[in-house]
Amino acid sequence: MADVATLGRREQTKSQNRQAILDAGRAVFAELGYDAVTVRDIVRRTGLASGTFYNYFRSKEEVFAALADDGARRFAPVIKHLREQAVGFESFVRAAISAYFEFIAEERRLWLEGRPAGESARVLPRETPEMQAVFGEVRQAIQAAAGGPGGVPDADPDYMAAACIAIARDVGDVMTTRRPPDIAGAAEFASAMILNGLRGLPQRREA
Amino acid sequence: MADVATLGRREQTKSQNRQAILDAGRAVFAELGYDAVTVRDIVRRTGLASGTFYNYFRSKEEVFAALADDGARRFAPVIKHLREQAVGFESFVRAAISAYFEFIAEERRLWLEGRPAGESARVLPRETPEMQAVFGEVRQAIQAAAGGPGGVPDADPDYMAAACIAIARDVGDVMTTRRPPDIAGAAEFASAMILNGLRGLPQRREA
Amino acid sequence: MADVATLGRREQTKSQNRQAILDAGRAVFAELGYDAVTVRDIVRRTGLASGTFYNYFRSKEEVFAALADDGARRFAPVIKHLREQAVGFESFVRAAISAYFEFIAEERRLWLEGRPAGESARVLPRETPEMQAVFGEVRQAIQAAAGGPGGVPDADPDYMAAACIAIARDVGDVMTTRRPPDIAGAAEFASAMILNGLRGLPQRREA
C-alpha cells in the first residue's frame, strides 16, 4: 500500500509516475467513490507533487477515463475468449456471470481485509472504471448477438443488454453483502433469471 | 401522530420552514443531482437564511433521507393498493411496471420541456428520493411475497427483489432516452423479462 | 497602517468591511501596481478572512472599478467647481493643472515618507483609480467645451482631450522625479504647452 509513497521521487521514471497516478486513482475511486474523489486525494496517494499530476492528466475525469480504457483493454479479450470458448449463448452467460461474481467477491474481500471491522464498504466494485468497461463490452456482445444464431432472441438489443447487466450487477451487489458470499448460488440465480427471462421475450419480427 | 390542526402557531411556522427546505431540496436534487447539490443551493432556493437550515437538518444527506422517508410514507399505500387490486403476481408486476414507466416518461417530458433543445438530462427520475423510497417498498413487497400464495417463486427474496427492480430501472432508463419513448413496448419487455425470469428460477426447498 | 489589521474582526460592521477592502485595495494598488496585485494581497491587508472578500467583490477588477467610481464621485464636483470658478478656458487649465500637480507631488511625498531611502516608486499616482476617474472627467469637460464659447478651439475633441491629458500626465511624472519638485514651474510649462498648442490648432470647419 505504501510502496509507491515510500519510493523516492527521483527514482520514479516518467511512465512510473503515470502508473502511480493511475494506481492511486483506482485506489481512491474504490475507497471514496467517484464523486467524492478530488485531484488532491489522488495526488496525496501518489506522494508526488501536486503539479506533477497535471503533467499527466488534466482532471480526475481523465484519470477515470484512462482507468476505464485500461480496463476495457484488459477485459475485452477475456470476454472475447469467453464467447469463443462457450458453446451457445447459455454457456457464455453462465461463464461471464461466474467470472464477474468471482471478481467482485474477490475485490470485496480485498477491500474488507484492509479495513477496521466496523467500516462498511462505501463503494461497490462494479462502480470501478474497469467494471464500467466490462459492462460496455458485454453490452456490445449482447447487442451484436441479438437475433443471431447464438440463441439470443430477436428482441430490442438495448433493452436486453440493459436488463442482463442490471440483473448481474444488482444481484452481485446483494451477494457481496452476504458473509460469506454464495458465489455459486448467486451465479445460478442470475444466470437462470437472465436465460429464462430472455427466452420468453416477445420477438420483434414475425411470430 | 400530531395532527396538523392541533399544532400551535409557532409549530406551524416551524413545520413550514421544514417543508420549504424539503421542497427546495427535492427541486435541486432533481436539477443538479445529489452529488452536485450543496447546502447553499438548497438554502438559496428556500429564501431562508443560511443559518436557519441548521435548525432543521444537519446536512444535505439528512434532507435527502427525509425526502426518501416522505416518499416512502406517500407511496406505501399506493403500492399496497396496486397489490390488492391485482389478481395474482403477474398482474401486479404488469401494473407496477406500467405505472413506473409512465411516471418516469412523464417526468422526463417535463424536464425536457423546460430546457433548451441541446441540453440533455443530467438526473434520472429514478434517482430522486421518492423513487428510492418506491424501490424500497417494492423490495419489501416482493420479499414478503416470496414463496407465498401470490405466485412469487420460493427463491432467494433479496435476489428476486434486486433483479426485478434492476430490470425495471435500467430498461426504464433506456426507454427514457428514446424519442418518443415506447412506454407500452418497454413495459411489455420488462414485464416479460421479470415474469419469465422468475418462473424458471430454481426453488429453494424440495426438488 | 496596522490600524485596520489590529481591530478585532467582530467589531467591524458590514459597511466597515467594505470600506476596509476598498482602503486595502487602494493601498496595494498604489504599492504594487494593478497587475501585480492579487486578491490575497488585498485581503491580507484587511486582516479579514479570505472568504469575506467575496461577500463584497467578485474580483480585484471590481475593487478597482469601485475605487475609480468613488474617485469619480469625489472629483467630479471639484472639476466642476474649477470650471465654474474659472473665467475662460485658460484659467481653468491653469487651475486644473496646478491642482493636479500639487496633488501628485503630495502623493509622492507621502509615498516616499513611508519608504526606506533606496526604494523607488513603482507606481505613479496618476495610475490610481481616482486619477483615472479624474482624467475621465477632464476628458469629458474638454470634449464638451470643444468649439464652444469657452475658448476651446473647434478641433477634434478626442485628440484635444488626449493631448491635454497626456501633457499634464507626463510632465507631472517628470516633475515628481525631481527633488524637490518644482510645482509652479512644471505647472507653468504644462499650461503654456497646452494653451499655446491648442491655440494654433487647425479649425475643423471654415477658415
Add this chain to the structure above:
Amino acid sequence: MADVATLGRREQTKSQNRQAILDAGRAVFAELGYDAVTVRDIVRRTGLASGTFYNYFRSKEEVFAALADDGARRFAPVIKHLREQAVGFESFVRAAISAYFEFIAEERRLWLEGRPAGESARVLPRETPEMQAVFGEVRQAIQAAAGGPGGVPDADPDYMAAACIAIARDVGDVMTTRRPPDIAGAAEFASAMILNGLRGLPQRREA
C-alpha cells in the same frame, strides 16, 4: 562589437537560441501584453526546453529589456537620419510624427487582420519594447537639441521631451481606434500641437 563572421560554430548556435527567445518574446509581448506573458509562453513559442531559457535570461523582464535594447540599436540611426534629413526642427517633428503614425496604423492593421471581428486590440503597438526604445531616442534627440540652433526652445528639455512624446503617443492611440484611421489628420493635429506648444514656451534664461 564581435562580428557575426568571427563567431565559431558553438557561439552561432548559442546566439541562435538567444535570438529565438527574443523573437518569441516579441511575439508574445505583442500578443498578450507584458503583464500577461509568462516565461512559459515565451519558451513554448521557441520550441526550446524550459530549462534552456535560463541559460540566456533570468526572467521575462530581462527579455523585455533586451528587446528594448535591440530596438534602440536599430532605431537610433533611423532617428538620426530623420534629423539630418530634416531642415529645421519643424520638419523633423512632422516627419517623425508621420512616420510614427504610419507605423502604428500599419501595426494595428496587421493585428486586426489576424483576428476575428469582435476581438479588439489588447496591446498597443507603442507598448512594444521597440517603441519604448524609439521614445528613448526621441527624448534624447529633443533634449540634445534644446536651446540649440535647430529651433527647439530653451525650456526644460525633460519637460519638452515628455510633452512631445506624450502628445504623439496618446493622439496616436486615439487615432488607431478610428476606422479608418486618419493618419494625415492626426499627424497634422499632433504636429501643430507640439510645434505651437513649444513655440509659446517661457524661455529659461533672460526675460
Add this chain to the structure above:
DNA sequence: AATGAATGAGAATTCATTCAT
C-alpha cells in the same frame, strides 16, 4: 428561532525554477 456576515479549511490550477540526465 431566524438572520446572514464572517470564517477558514480545502479544492483546482499555474508557473518560475531546479536539476538529474
Add this chain to the structure above:
DNA sequence: AATGAATGAATTCTCATTCAT
C-alpha cells in the same frame, strides 16, 4: 549546453458551519 519532468509555493474561489444580533 540542452533537456524537460518534478517541484511546491502561490493564487483563486467555494462552501459548510458558526455565532453575534
